[in-house]
Amino acid sequence: MRSSLFTVLFCTISFAGICQEPAKEELYPCGAPAGVSDFMEKYQKNPWLYAQPESGDTLWVAVQVHLLAKDSGAGRIPWDRLLAAFCRLNQDFAESRIQFYMKEPWNLLNNTGWHTHSTIPQGIDMMMTNNAEGALNAYFVSDPAGNCGYNLPYGGVAVAHGCAGPDDHTWAHEIGHALNLPHPFIGWEGKTYNYNNPTPQVLAYDYTYFHDTLDTQVPAPLDTALVEFVSGANCTVAADRICDTKPDYLSYRWNCNPATQMSSVKQKDPSDVDFYSDGTLFMSYADDACQNRFSAEQISVMRATLANEKADWVTPVMLQQPVTALPAQVEPVMGQSQPVTGARLIWKSVPNATHYVVQASRIPSFGYKELDIVTADTFAVCGSLTANKTYYWRVKPFNYRHACQPFTAAETFFTNPSSRTGEPDADGWRCFPSVISDESVITLETPPSWAGNGIRICVFDMAGKPLFSGETDCREKMQIEISGLPAWPGGTYQLIAVSESGVKRQTLVKQ
Numbered sequence: 001m002r003s004s005l006f007t008v009l010f011c012t013i014s015f016a017g018i019c020q021e022p023a024k025e026e027l028y029p030c031g032a033p034a035g036v037s038d039f040m041e042k043y044q045k046n047p048w049l050y051a052q053p054e055s056g057d058t059l060w061v062a063v064q065v066h067l068l069a070k071d072s073g074a075g076r077i078p079w080d081r082l083l084a085a086f087c088r089l090n091q092d093f094a095e096s097r098i099q100f101y102m103k104e105p106w107n108l109l110n111n112t113g114w115h116t117h118s119t120i121p122q123g124i125d126m127m128m129t130n131n132a133e134g135a136l137n138a139y140f141v142s143d144p145a146g147n148c149g150y151n152l153p154y155g156g157v158a159v160a161h162g163c164a165g166p167d168d169h170t171w172a173h174e175i176g177h178a179l180n181l182p183h184p185f186i187g188w189e190g191k192t193y194n195y196n197n198p199t200p201q202v203l204a205y206d207y208t209y210f211h212d213t214l215d216t217q218v219p220a221p222l223d224t225a226l227v228e229f230v231s232g233a234n235c236t237v238a239a240d241r242i243c244d245t246k247p248d249y250l251s252y253r254w255n256c257n258p259a260t261q262m263s264s265v266k267q268k269d270p271s272d273v274d275f276y277s278d279g280t281l282f283m284s285y286a287d288d289a290c291q292n293r294f295s296a297e298q299i300s301v302m303r304a305t306l307a308n309e310k311a312d313w314v315t316p317v318m319l320q321q322p323v324t325a326l327p328a329q330v331e332p333v334m335g336q337s338q339p340v341t342g343a344r345l346i347w348k349s350v351p352n353a354t355h356y357v358v359q360a361s362r363i364p365s366f367g368y369k370e371l372d373i374v375t376a377d378t379f380a381v382c383g384s385l386t387a388n389k390t391y392y393w394r395v396k397p398f399n400y401r402h403a404c405q406p407f408t409a410a411e412t413f414f415t416n417p418s419s420r421t422g423e424p425d426a427d428g429w430r431c432f433p434s435v436i437s438d439e440s441v442i443t444l445e446t447p448p449s450w451a452g453n454g455i456r457i458c459v460f461d462m463a464g465k466p467l468f469s470g471e472t473d474c475r476e477k478m479q480i481e482i483s484g485l486p487a488w489p490g491g492t493y494q495l496i497a498v499s500e501s502g503v504k505r506q507t508l509v510k511q
């Protein structure tokens with residue numbers, strides 16, 4: 001931890017510009033390299049040479065999530081959004097009997113250049129620097145090189161915040177790649193299909209994008225692909241080599257027809273047979289609304305990958321039981337009064353939950369949150385709130401295998417009107433802000449009666465472990481720069497200032 005004490009004469013307040021994250025519509029669907037992997041090519045020719053798990057066995061696959069923020073610690077994916085995406089991921093893979101569990105702890109990384117990276121090599125650097133062994137590595141970033149997501153062979157998957165949520169299938173799509181599934185439209189990358197042109201039998205496509213950067217690690221890429229026929233005549237050697245994914249020549253994000261779940265764009269194969277693309281396949285570029293399945297052969301490829309090439313990702317047994325209950329909120333409830341600083345929220349544990357997301361907000365929709373933390377405890381302490389206001393708070397239980405429980409209904413409390421945040425106490429003591437980020441400057445105003453004394457300032461975590469301590473001459477106003485406070489687990493700290501004239505304390509909450 002790096003900390004320092006210093007005084008300042010002037011206070012400059014700057015407002016960071018509101019930074020919009022790229023929305024799904026602004027991003028290209030996928031930046032994964034085109035082609036058929038070495039494993040896929042060999043497996044497809046001789047599947048009987050490879051172990052296949054028993055059909056009824058569920059494969060439990062370890063995922064290490066890496067959650068990127070900017071250097072300042074801002075801009076990380078909200079905890080509840082990550083959990084909603086994780087819930088969706090396991091729902092998307094339920095039919096395949098492949099289920100994912102998150103390794104503990106989540107890896108919280110602060111790096112502006114990785115949080116928004118404009119090139120894939122920057123993502124390679126991110127993954128090679130941070131990948132965990134024995135797990136599929138998944139990186140959640142604001143902008144993965146202009147894509148909703150990508151998979152790096154032998155690296156990991158990157159997913160954009162804007163493409164990760166309860167109704168998004170980008171995470172499933174990229175993991176499909178990580179388990180050796182190609183797109184169904186190999187050869188059409190970068191090309192716009194035109195019905196008015198004759199459909200060729202063979203397409204050349206550019207595989208060099210990744211080949212230059214991962215020269216020794218990418219399986220021998222193809223540079224031509226056969227175009228798949230509707231009849232299935234060449235399905236074992238054309239496009240993705242998978243026969244139960246029918247022809248699809250659409251290599252851009254397309255909207256499916258909700259009535260048919262097929263493309264509205266009509267295509268024709270090289271023998272002039274008309275067809276529409278299947279929008280239900282996760283590996284297609286159909287919009288998320290239609291995607292709902294992997295095909296049976298795709299599932300066989302993924303399960304064979306896990307039984308052979310990626311066996312070190314698989315755990316034989318389910319490690320955690322599902323969370324099926326919601327916690328009872330003990331207090332405060334029904335508008336009970338709470339202090340402006342240090343309001344304490346308490347709930348009861350529920351079976352199988354190892355962690356809870358806790359949120360407090362002045363807005364019933366929780367559109368803006370004064371508190372948004374993950375804790376393994378059954379209580380949370382708020383920082384400074386606004387006096388004389390109604391606050392809403394709620395809890396979402398989860399464990400690293402199961403994150404599909406919703407939040408509790410919101411309970412309410414009312415902040416004490418007798419004190420107002422931001423005003424010095426009766427002695428003239430004030431410490432602000434109480435809600436801090438990774439690198440925060442905290443301002444202390446000391447009581448006039450402390451003048452001439454030395455002052456000792458300590459920051460403790462909730463277990464009472466000192467994280468920072470320093471001494472200086474007491475001044476009327478001073479600032480402390482605090483950085484590197486561990487964000488996980490728990491984000492609540494106590495700042496204690498001691499002089500010969502007294503002791504003052506302030507609860508700090510790290511967002």
Ligand SMILES: [Zn+2]
Nearest residue numbers: 030032173183
């Ligand atoms: Zn893809």
